[in-house]
Structure formats: structure tokens, C-alpha cells
Amino acid sequence: MKNNYLLLTPGPLSTSKTVKEAMLQDWCTWDDDYNLEVVEKIRTQLCSLAGSTELLTATLMQGSGTASVEAALGTFTSRKDTLLVINNGAYGARINQISDYLNINFISLDFAETHYPDIDLIEQTLQENPHISHVAMVHCETTTGMLNPLEAVAELVTRYNKTFILDAMSSFGGIPIDMIKLGVDVLISSSNKCIQGVPGFGFVICKDSLISQCQGNARSLSLDLYEQWQTMEQNRGKWRFTSPTHVVRAFSQALIELESEGGIAARYNRYKSNQSLLVNGMKELGFETLLPALFHSPIITSFYSPNEPEYDFKQFYERLKSLGYVIYPGKVSDADCFRIGNIGEVYQKDIEGLLQAVYEAKYW
Numbered sequence: 399m400k401n402n403y404l405l406l407t408p409g410p411l412s413t414s415k416t417v418k419e420a421m422l423q424d425w426c427t428w429d430d431d432y433n434l435e436v437v438e439k440i441r442t443q444l445c446s447l448a449g450s451t452e453l454l455t456a457t458l459m460q461g462s463g464t465a466s467v468e469a470a471l472g473t474f475t476s477r478k479d480t481l482l483v484i485n486n487g488a489y490g491a492r493i494n495q496i497s498d499y500l501n502i503n504f505i506s507l508d509f510a511e512t513h514y515p516d517i518d519l520i521e522q523t524l525q526e527n528p529h530i531s532h533v534a535m536v537h538c539e540t541t542t543g544m545l546n547p548l549e550a551v552a553e554l555v556t557r558y559n560k561t562f563i564l565d566a567m568s569s570f571g572g573i574p575i576d577m578i579k580l581g582v583d584v585l586i587s588s589s590n591k592c593i594q595g596v597p598g599f600g601f602v603i604c605k606d607s608l609i610s611q612c613q614g615n616a617r618s619l620s621l622d623l624y625e626q627w628q629t630m631e632q633n634r635g636k637w638r639f640t641s642p643t644h645v646v647r648a649f650s651q652a653l654i655e656l657e658s659e660g661g662i663a664a665r666y667n668r669y670k671s672n673q674s675l676l677v678n679g680m681k682e683l684g685f686e687t688l689l690p691a692l693f694h695s696p697i698i699t700s701f702y703s704p705n706e707p708e709y710d711f712k713q714f715y716e717r718l719k720s721l722g723y724v725i726y727p728g729k730v731s732d733a734d735c736f737r738i739g740n741i742g743e744v745y746q747k748d749i750e751g752l753l754q755a756v757y758e759a760k761y762w
């Protein structure tokens with residue numbers, strides 16, 4: 399068994415040795431060494447990456463990314479509110495599912511997974527349903543790799559004066575997002591995506607003035623984002639319940655490494671050149687992308703499965719894995735695809751190595 403392979407997946411992803419090494423110490427959750435020096439610094443850095451340390455506040459939440467989406471939806475909407483969900487993929491559908499579980503009033507505007515959300519239709523829906531108070535959308539739909547039109551939707555939602563909740567799970571840290579300039583009210587992401595940490599917690603960034611009004615909204619004790627925020631604010635970095643200390647330490651190291659790479663702009667450029675190298679190389683090997691290039695994100699790309707009778711994903715996957723590369727199955731409902739991510743500790747030479755491996759693993 400080869401246990402040292404590169405993850406070309408949308409998270410957890412390949413992390414640096416130094417990020418992994420940051421977990422080799424045990425930490426006490428009430429000590430200032432941890433709360434002030436690690437947690438509070440992370441909270442400030444996240445706000446700075448999102449556009450403002452003065453206007454924004456970041457709350458960390460235990461669990462996978464979905465737990466933070468659920469915490470945010472349940473805490474920012476009251477029982478009187480109505481949420482409009484812009485849905486063009488599995489993660490949009492998950493927002494609907496969470497809303498169902500939490501009994502949030504919601505309207506889902508569904509688009510095909512391979513299509514952009516229609517801005518005119520969103521506007522029409524806002525006009526016809528003035529009781530809509532919140533709008534939620536996924537930034538990079540990891541299902542297909544589509545980068546949704548954030549600027550256009552944010553402009554519209556701001557013009558209609560609604561609260562805009564963005565699932566930027568797979569894009570924050572890898573694509574510049576200025577929440578203040580764009581008018582994004584709530585941004586959700588997690589430790590194990592483009593910041594390049596390990597899995598274990600998510601985070602929600604929003605204005606102080608927004609979360610301070612949300613007391614009593616949450617439908618879950620563990621996922622009460624308001625209470626978590628209050629505890630972190632009042633006790634300077636303390637989590638309500640056991641925090642994933644090792645994961646948080648690794649994340650703090652990952653943020654240092656993001657900065658030394660040159661920040662989000664530099665990371666974005668690396669991911670973008672990884673992605674174009676990948677797509678060009680795969681095309682040369684006879685593969686086709688699911689989406690037109692215009693819709694691509696620099697995060698993950700869906701390729702059609704080869705239309706060859708001998709092709710079998712599992713076999714292809716195992717061959718690539720034995721050569722040191724792990725890819726991802728497809729998630730699109732009506733097309734047979736597989737996905738390759740290029741986020742994480744992944745560089746040009748790794749993509750070149752992968753392309754060589756794909757060449758060798760092609761048996762059809």
C-alpha cells in the first residue's frame with residue numbers, strides 16, 4: 399500500500415509538513431497561550447483576509463464545514479424570516495436540506511448544475527416575494543467546480559437590501575473576496591480548504607452589528623453561533639465547548655504560510671496556473687471538461703469520463719493512486735464525470751507529475 403500520495407481533492411487536501419508538525423504539542427483551552435496567542439490572532443487574521451478588522455468579526459465553530467453552514471443559517475434567520483436559496487449544485491441543495499431540518503422558511507431557486515444562476519430571475523423572485531429577508535448562495539460550487547457570479551448577485555442582493563449569506567467554503571483563502579466592498583453579510587468557510595489547514599472546524603465572518611442582533615434565534619445549542627461568538631468575545635478566544643486545539647494550532651501555522659506565500663492574491667495565482675496547466679494537459683490526453691472555460695474556478699475541475707467501454711473509474715483511480723495521486727469521483731447528477739482539485743500544497747511540478755501519471759494510467 400502506498401500511503402504517501404498527493405490529494406488532488408477539494409478537502410481535506412495536501413498540507414505542508416510544517417502545518418502537520420504544529421499539531422505535535424498539547425494545549426490547554428483556558429490558557430492565554432492558546433486563547434490570546436492562537437485563537438484571537440486567527441479571528442483577527444480572518445477578518446483582515448475578508449476585508450476589515452474593524453467592521454468584521456469571526457466566530458470559529460467545531461465540526462465540518464457543514465456544521466458552520468448550519469450554525470450560520472440557524473443563527474442569522476429568525477422564525478419570521480424567509481430565505482431565498484440560489485441553488486445550482488449539491489452544496490446549494492445542502493442549504494435547502496439544512497433549512498428543512500431547521501424549519502426555516504425558504505424559497506429555492508433551482509438552476510441546472512452546469513448553468514449560471516439567472517440574475518434576472520433572481521431579481522424577479524425578489525420583486526415578487528418582498529417578504530424575503532435573506533439570500534444564500536454557494537461561491538464555488540464544488541459539485542462541478544463552477545465559480546458562481548458573486549459580484550452580480552451581491553450587487554443585486556445589496557440593492558434589494560437583503561442579508562447575503564455566502565458559502566465560500568471552497569474558495570475563501572484561494573480567491574480574493576472583500577466582504578465590505580462586495581456587500582457580503584455572512585461568509586462561511588472551513589479549516590481544511592484553501593487556507594490549507596487540517597479538518598476539524600469551520601468559521602463564520604460577519605459584521606459585529608449583524609451577529610449582535612441574533613440572540614435567541616438558534617435552533618441548536620451546539621450550533622448557536624451567537625453564543626459561541628459571545629463566549630469568544632467576552633473571554634477573549636475561549637470556545638464554549640472543547641475546541642479542536644491541535645487543528646486550531648495547525649490552522650494558525652497555515653495562516654502564517656498563506657502570508658509568506660504572498661497572501662490570497664499569490665495563492666489565487668498559483669491555483670489558477672495549476673488549473674490551466676491541468677486543463678490544457680488533460681485536453682492533450684483526450685479528456686473534455688464538463689463546463690466551458692468561462693465558468694471554471696481555479697479550485698476544482700470536472701472532466702467527462704472517457705466514453706470507452708473499458709473505462710472504469712475505480713480502476714483508473716487505483717492506478718493513479720498507485721502512482722501517487724488521489725483524484726475525486728464526480729458529483730454531477732446527470733453526467734458521468736470525475737473531478738481533479740488543485741488546491742492545497744500543490745505546485746506546477748505536481749500537476750506535471752499527475753499528467754504523466756494519467757498518461758500512464760490510461761489503459762483504454
Ligand SMILES: *Cc1c(COP(=O)(O)O)cnc(C)c1O
Nearest residue numbers: 462463464489536540565567568
Ligand atoms: C466542502 C464544502 C462544504 C462542506 O464541507 P464539509 O466539511 O464536508 O461539511 C460546503 N460547501 C462547499 C461549497 C464545499 O466545498
